[in-house]
Amino acid sequence: MADERPDPDRDHGFLHGGGEMGARIRAFPWSGTALGDVPDWSPSWRTVVRLMLTTNHPVFLFLGPELVCLYNDAYARSLGPEKHPGMLGGRGRDWWPEIWDIIGPQIQYVMDGKGSTWHENALVPIDRHGRRDEVYWTYSYSPIDDATAANGIGGVLVLCTETTEQVLAERRVRAAELRWRQLFQQAPGFVCLLEGPRHVFRFANPGYHALIGAGDEILGKPVAEVLPWAVRQGFVDLLDGVLATGEPHIALDAEVELPDHLGGGIRRLDFVYQPIRDERGRIYGIFVIGSDVTSRHLAQEALQRRTEQLHLACDAADLGIHVYDPATGAIDWDARMHALWGLAPDAPVDYAGFVDAIEAADRPVMEAALARALDPAGDGHFAAEFRVRSQADGRLRWVQFTGKASFRDGVAERVVGTARDITEARLADVRRHEFLATLGHELRNPLAPIATSLYLIRHGSPEDAVVRQAHEVIDRQLRQMVRLLEDLLDVVRVTNGRIELRRERLRLDAVLQSALETAAPYVERGDHPLQLSAPATPLFVDADGVRLAQVFANLLINACKYSDRGSRIELVSEAGDGVVRVRVRDQGVGIPAEMQARVFEMFSQAEPSLHRAQGGLGIGLALARGLVEMHGGSIAVHSAGRGHGSEFVVTLPRAADPGAVAAAAAGSARCGATFAGWKILVVDDNVDAADSLAELLQVEGAVVETAHDGDTAITRAEAMRPDALLLDIGLPGRNGFEVAGELRRRAWAASLRIVALSGWGQEGDRRRSREAGVDVHLVKPVDYPELVRALLPPCRSGFSRDAVAGNRPGIGTASRLKPLLRGS
Known part of the structure; x- marks a missing residue:
């Protein structure tokens, strides 16, 4: 039986790996090139391609008689967009025209079977990034053996290293040696050159002379003789250590005490003791370079004081400070931030821990605000309010988060900001809302009987002109009060998102x-x-x-x-x-x-x-x-x-025309005898409100009884079996919700029309009414036509609800404008 194990070469295993170029080589349509399909490649090609993809050294291949180009990631880094990645699979002559006169003969030498070539720090300029660069290479051209190819050579293996920086650096060093004295003379800091184990001054620039208060007379003298105070402060010991170890000494913000003849006091210096070697690698001196950073040190101290003041201010304002790194998810918090999350002051925090403590319903708010802050097209500001559950005691707090994102090259680097506990402020908002709702309730109750009585007066036959005038004034002021009250409460509802x-x-x-x-x-x-x-x-x-x-x-x-x-x-x-x-x-x-x-x-x-x-x-x-x-x-x-x-x-x-518009209601029908034969129970703890509404309904033909508390309402409803119940919510004993719920459990009340008349008009109040079985929830004061529409459900009788809707004060004047509004 034949061996059925997979052949790694047939599966192109030699092309595995290799980073970006490995992926590109695997995806390349080789069948369209002189190399042909990958399965047909010779063993030597497979070996050298495998070598190229598994090394971190820059490697380039010219394969086959057409010298088709392949290369790895390390080599790609030395190319510009003019060649990479388009050169893959192309002919060498086509892609290297600017240097073919240099490398062409070298490649041909190898292809002719004459051996390998070696080139060190050779100038081979190439086109890259829109210009021709002066590039230096150390490289070799080696044959890829292939018995089936001409001369036994199937291609050329190029091992190379770009040495441009090395060559240029050597040039710079040589040039620097010629002008270092002039440059160091002009250096803004202090510079000196010390030689030998006694650290003899061979060079010092004006900055160094100014630092030690001496001129060129120090040249040729050892440090211990020129600067005895430096010996006492240990600086010569540091120089000795550099000579002994060959390791440079770097000092930042080092404290130096100047002698009295130099003005005394403490100076702060940044400096480097750099060992200098000769051509055989032996240390023969020390190069000293540095600067006086006393002013910087003082500025840092001032900054530190301001930072401490900022922290004190944040403490006084009860603000926590947060820093977030979007790239890593790292978070840096101060103690107050840890306390808000219920964590120990030194507990580690990451983004996941930060989000987990946020109430699930509020996480989208935070995430949307953070996304806006991290968007480079925005202004970087982060502001959000959300609830956080403390990991220490489980308490739920409202937190106000603010911050500002900083960007580099269009990418957010960090978000820095503050957070504070606004739980009390939120509770104050809730209490304020409750106060306004209560205020509305208390103001509505006295308005209800006034509105009902006015309707009775309006439909009577007053003979006294003074009474009629008084009615007009009261009516106008009542409507003004109602409008202002509704506007005020509506603003509160809109602000709190409570209007549906x-x-x-x-x-x-x-x-x-x-x-x-x-x-x-x-x-x-x-x-x-x-x-x-x-x-x-x-x-x-x-x-x-x-x-x-x-x-x-x-x-x-x-x-x-x-x-x-x-x-x-x-x-x-x-x-x-x-x-x-x-x-x-x-x-x-x-x-x-x-x-x-x-x-x-x-x-x-x-x-x-x-x-x-x-x-x-x-x-x-x-x-x-x-x-x-x-x-x-x-x-x-x-x-x-x-x-x-x-x-x-x-x-x-704009919405689309539905194609069928109902005809406008016509006329303003009189409401007389609307409820003839109806039995209606009016329940309100305000006796005047209940009695005046009862009188109005009796005028309209209804049989009406009243009750002023919840228990009496249930008793009278059971005895009366009314057609409709007008029910206040705030009642002594059982409230209106309880009365409605109790009656709905009785079989005879299945068809009972229950209309709530209440000073409580928030969405939560309306929801509780629905849950209790109330058909309509009206908010006091209620116009009589609105009450009629609530009591008469659609198709309940021949009475026109549209006609009632048209029977409003002032409609006569507005009706004259209907034709103009319709565009006729």
Whole structure:
């Protein structure tokens, strides 16, 4: 049976290894060259190629009668891009035209079977890196024996070493010997030459003369005679050691005490004692070179003091200092950084340990910030806040990380910065948020009965004109309070990322119509001519209609507040390249140039509110920017300055036309007898709120009962079996969530419509309502039409929810603008 063991030569084993060139040789299409396929190569070629790939010495091969070029990594380092890697597999004559007149005859000598050649420090200039370099080589040309080839020679083996630096160095040494005295005379430091075991001065430059306070009279004299103080300080012992060992002595920042006649005091010197050898290698003297670094030493001491001050400042500010090497992952921390991670002050830290302690949900935040800092296209700044779990006690801390990356040749070398524990600040933010939410709740509760009572007055028949006027004033101020409160809470929600947009495909003109309805009282009160412009073709956006209308309403109201009575306001909508733009222009007070960069900041106003009767909290534009950016858009302001009006431009992504737009709701239907035959239970611990809402629902035909705590609510609901439950959340005893959950467990309540009426309106409150079985969560104060829409789910009855939506104060004025908004 034939031997089936693999043949390493047939498997090209001789081509294994060899680094870059080994890989290139293995991948090269040799069948297209004069050498033919690799399996057909002769044993001598295989041997010499194997030798080339396994040595670190520069080796070049000319193979076959065409002298095909092969070489290894060591040789490639002496080539430029003109030859490497393109020369591989090419003919020698084609790739070495600049020196073929030199090496061609030498190669032919070997190929003719005349033997080897040897060339030492020979000038063989080659083209590399865009120029012809004067290159010196020590090399040999040796035959590659091959019995099947002409003259028995299958190629030429080139063993070479580039000696350019050696040759040039020898030239430099010879040249230096001619001019060293002149150069040393001009040296900025001190230089001297000492000979023999007594260290006799043979040369000293002006710098050395200045150092020791003596001139040329020292030449020919030993150091011990010229500088007895140097003997006492051990410098002669150092010279003796250099002569004895032949090893140079290098001193950095050495302390030298000068004698009184040289001014006294301590000087700091950097110097080298370098042994000098003759042509037989014997040490015959010492070359001394150095410089006075006293000023540098003093600067370093000053730097050290500043560094200590920096550490003290970091300690006072509770800042930890970190240094990170992106290339190695090495991390250098001070004691405070170790403490933040719950580590001992001397515990080693690497990148993996740093990341492991970061809360998993926050790691992407840190990694994204670090990636931005390490990006050479950026500014190198690193800033992130994330949670870290202490390895000592398991405590979770919020840490604020800052830093700056330094770069060399486009690669980040290190990141240096600080970190501090901001846990308390974060907790303060949470407490502040909770305070504002509570504030909103406490302010909403008294507004609810006022709003309900006003609706009753509005639909009565008051005969007293003073009462009607008082109603108008109260109604207007109530809406102003509600708007300011909503804006304030919305800013908090946007800032904390607690607003969730409910996006849908909307016509832009419908959104603007809603904004006009809200702003209509301000337009009418200021007697502002309103100029509208819109394209004939409807524009669509994917947006939360309520929030987007809030943006445009704020811009329109601002335009009214900061414009003189009777001045024109323009509302323009237009299409751009993949976007829609809405422009709100006014002829008002304008915005100074220095203010335009800050106009969207919180509590920022272009003109102090004392100068304007309608001045607000300065949060409307901050809220508008936040909501627009949540929609993926942007908002900008343009103004020629004070007294020249302003233009606000909102840009949003444009959505495709869905092809079917629902007809606008028509009319403003009256809500009388809406709930005829309904049984409704109203639950609120505010007796006035419960009773006034009950009266309103009774006017609408409902049978209504009230309860003022959770337990009573459950008892009366069980007895009454109502169709709908209007439920406050903050109740004595069982809260509204518990009441809703308890009732949902009862079979008769499966169809019960539960609407929460609460001053608590955060997303967490809404989520708890859903979990408890509440159908709709409304935030006080609630307009009656909004309450009707909540109680009447789609297709519940023939009652038009769209009609109720249209029954809002001020809609008559805004309705006149609908045709213009549609572009007709």
